Amino acid sequence: MLLTPAELEALRGRLIVSAQAYPGEPMRTPTTMAQVAASAVIGGAAAIRVQGIADVQFTRSAVEVPVIGLWKDGHEGVFITPTARHALAVAHAGAHIVALDGTRRARPDGLSLQQTIELVHAESHALVMADCGSLEDALNAAEAGADLVGTTLAGYSGERPKTEGPDLELLAAIAAAGLSVPLVAEGRIHTPAQARAALDAGAFAVVVGTAITHPATITGWFDAALR
Template structure:
């Protein structure tokens, strides 16, 4: 566990995710994306679903932070909501599993306390808490999570809403807990990634700007359409 965490210190973790209906969807494509990230210097990969975790683990070889985005009718929690989801990710080869550690109601009434207690019955398993506020991060540290990530800041209605990374939350968590704090969420430039380390991040996760080209393309296309419209208005 200590060796794995040391591998991540000060390093870039690249999130490789695609969803059904998208052009890049498929475990073989995500494995290629992970290898491209590895070639660029990524120290680890964050991947969604047991299928992608297993494929990337075999085809890339970098440490994997596994998640499983699943929707349940009785809960807003969607990042690895249940203990059964965690177990399948570890079985697929995840080195670390990240779960939604917000205070929201979980599917089937399962509690975060019960989830982590059940998972930790097997030693050597690392769990990451995806949180949206300082209070959630402090609670996660008390529960025994091995890492805490700012992933969900801005994705819960009661957390800070911003287009930029939540450096304030990162600084607060880093100075308040003893476990590594991972910066994730809306990091779009190398400068912001470096700033995250300066703010106290143990490591930095970057996803969309590296591995979701259709999203970035859409932003460029939208900006050009808006610019063209202004030109027409000025004529």
């Protein structure tokens, strides 16, 4: 799906909400995630991030805002939209932006990040968000043609510590590198103050998932505080 430069620019300084339920969870139903996404839009989300082909399709029908789609396959190594096949499926399901593993690790299909991005651009109108885990990833991904870079994999790819909240140090370092593409803060942003801090550290936009859309985790935070 085509996202115009003006529509991308409209996300500057805004909140993007990620709605994902994990395998085996009660809410892991595309219609449910689309309803959660639509609720987030009412609250002010300027874009939505969802996982899975059906979730992308249902969410596209449920909201007017841009949809970032991904397809998780597995849960370790390169698992966020790991191959060109996954990426094209997400694009063809209607995602305006395809989020994919943007690290420098080897990909399961043997293609480079650049080749994968080129294929998405050649065979769809979707933009590509590279989910990165370090400054080096972000520099490499921008060079490889990514349209946006995110800090999604900071703390999950082995290059950065898993900080308690967002990895603001990494955000600031990527921002200071002056990439030519938007920098999206994502990962462990659990409070409005942390979202604000991510923008202040130089993010273009901020993705919040768990703290808005994962009731089991949020409930656990409250439960833990009472014990």
